[in-house]
Amino acid sequence: MSQHRHPDAPGRAGAVPALPDLPEATVARLPEYLRALHQLAEAGHETISSEGLAGAAGVNSAKLRKDLSHLGSYGTRGVGYDVALLVDQIEFVLGLTQRRGVALVGIGNLGHALAGYAGFASRGFRVAALFDADPARVGEEINGLIVRHIDELPRAAAEESIAIGVIATPVAAAQRVADQLVAAGVTSILNFAPCVLSVPEGVDVRKVDLAIELQILSFHEHRKASLTALPATGGSGFTALPGGLAAPGTQEAVGT
Amino acid sequence: MSQHRHPDAPGRAGAVPALPDLPEATVARLPEYLRALHQLAEAGHETISSEGLAGAAGVNSAKLRKDLSHLGSYGTRGVGYDVALLVDQIEFVLGLTQRRGVALVGIGNLGHALAGYAGFASRGFRVAALFDADPARVGEEINGLIVRHIDELPRAAAEESIAIGVIATPVAAAQRVADQLVAAGVTSILNFAPCVLSVPEGVDVRKVDLAIELQILSFHEHRKASLTALPATGGSGFTALPGGLAAPGTQEAVGT
DNA sequence: CGCGATTTGTGCACGTCTTCACAAGCGCCT
DNA sequence: AGGCGCTTGTGAAGACGTGCACAAATCGCG
Numbered sequence A, B: 001m002s003q004h005r006h007p008d009a010p011g012r013a014g015a016v017p018a019l020p021d022l023p024e025a026t027v028a029r030l031p032e033y034l035r036a037l038h039q040l041a042e043a044g045h046e047t048i049s050s051e052g053l054a055g056a057a058g059v060n061s062a063k064l065r066k067d068l069s070h071l072g073s074y075g076t077r078g079v080g081y082d083v084a085l086l087v088d089q090i091e092f093v094l095g096l097t098q099r100r101g102v103a104l105v106g107i108g109n110l111g112h113a114l115a116g117y118a119g120f121a122s123r124g125f126r127v128a129a130l131f132d133a134d135p136a137r138v139g140e141e142i143n144g145l146i147v148r149h150i151d152e153l154p155r156a157a158a159e160e161s162i163a164i165g166v167i168a169t170p171v172a173a174a175q176r177v178a179d180q181l182v183a184a185g186v187t188s189i190l191n192f193a194p195c196v197l198s199v200p201e202g203v204d205v206r207k208v209d210l211a212i213e214l215q216i217l218s219f220h221e222h223r224k225a226s227l228t229a230l231p232a233t234g235g236s237g238f239t240a241l242p243g244g245l246a247a248p249g250t251q252e253a254v255g256t
Numbered sequence C: 001c002g003c004g005a006t007t008t009g010t011g012c013a014c015g016t017c018t019t020c021a022c023a024a025g026c027g028c029c030t
Numbered sequence D: 001a002g003g004c005g006c007t008t009g010t011g012a013a014g015a016c017g018t019g020c021a022c023a024a025a026t027c028g029c030g
Helices: A024-042 A050-057 A061-069 A083-093 A109-115 A118-122 A150-160 A171-183 A210-229 B024-042 B050-057 B061-069 B083-093 B109-115 B118-122 B150-160 B171-183 B210-229
Strands: A080-082 A100-105 A125-132 A145-149 A164-167 A188-191 A204-207 B080-082 B100-105 B125-132 B145-149 B164-167 B188-191 B204-207
Touching: A024 A050, A024 A061, A024 A083, A024 B210, A050 A061, A050 A080, A080 A083, A100 A109, A100 A150, A100 A171, A100 B210, A109 A125, A109 B109, A118 A125, A118 B210, A125 A150, A125 B210, A145 A150, A150 A171, A164 A171, A164 B210, A171 A188, A188 B210, A204 B210, A210 B024, A210 B100, A210 B118, A210 B125, A210 B164, A210 B188, A210 B204, B024 B050, B024 B061, B024 B083, B050 B061, B050 B080, B080 B083, B100 B109, B100 B150, B100 B171, B109 B125, B118 B125, B125 B150, B145 B150, B150 B171, B164 B171, B171 B188
Parallel strands: A100 A125, A100 A164, A125 A145, A164 A188, A188 A204, B100 B125, B100 B164, B125 B145, B164 B188, B188 B204
Antiparallel strands: none
């Protein structure tokens, strides 16, 4: 998945190439661009226009150009972007040139699935260690990794130089685990437990709450229902017809 | 915005009380408030100040007040918000007064975990049907539900009046499944496959990409590393200290 | 070598979101 | 009753994000 096209990626040799501080919104989209680029590369494209890449990533082309312009000028006017070069560039900015180790804590229902999720490995991460507080789960092997007791976290984190932790425990344990992760030197946490974590400054937390996503969808369902219940105020009742085709350009189809 | 719709309990009496169209950012936070409110209710609070609720939800109190003000005026100056009333109000706005049925497609690694995820049931949803295209998986029982073949989706969706679909298939199958869901009348989709879906207008899609969350964290790791490598330019070098206790502010949320 | 077709990079205007700061409202205590 | 402290609700300002529209740059071709 990673060709070495441009080994002369910016800097990396000692001197830090002064990461431009990107807008958060841009950072959040870069991984999506990266995924689209890999897909395009696999399809044989060597260059891609902003329009094409925007389509594959499901965003506006002007927005994409502005996002990429923050990284520097890596396109060629009249031609487009060099796919391989852009892949290298985005991977560098995202810090994916080194394969980062991830510690996963909480090997329950969800943790099990995460431990076996191929998407992590294929997108630059290595699930380096699994932990659980329940002795009954310790020792289990998943995908070639043995589940260890949470108390071994400090040693394991140091040995494997782990900077990212994933919390997939029940809510009741999440804050305690977060504290333990921080104590072990972890500075980034991905939290699947539906609760707010309190962490020291300098530690980043991102939260994924599966139920919240459904609730947001539920709101829109509710709104759609209350709209169709009323006499449509000029809006053409869309009425999701069975067999509906993807007609208007919301998102573009990408190869399946 | 001095609109007094239903001074008493939220709607639920037949007529739909003209949902105010909330800012998207507000909608995305309401579920978090709801979770915090349930937690507070369980802890015995009957009323809560915006400051207190904001703390429990991990947001700024001014933002919270503005968000809630969009729903109407459900607080009492000098006192705070009535917890039970606010719970009812938010649940109504989010369309959670009816327990919505969800169809889950793709019973692989992740799908298995989602099918057994207790958080869905406890937050207003009912996983009503499981589907997979692989005949080998059809017939398996998970949590009291039998995995059915994807071709039975139309009938099942109609019987159970399912409006929300969850896609947990590999990328290669995702678009096809999305088409099938839409054809079956589903108007909201939660997509776990790392790809862009093309759907007709009127169908909402939300995407959860676990690897993207890690990549965003990776970016901040990268940035933190390149900052500590440089002589701090006036900024107070924080240097995430291990063992630090959650002292000062709240959780440092990265991005949206 | 010049021209036209194409596409990037960006200035600008607009809309959305966030945050501050404070008046208005409410309850409690004297 | 009146005053005082507390909290909500909101106007205004600023920060941030988005999208248009176009100049600048590049390629291919005759």
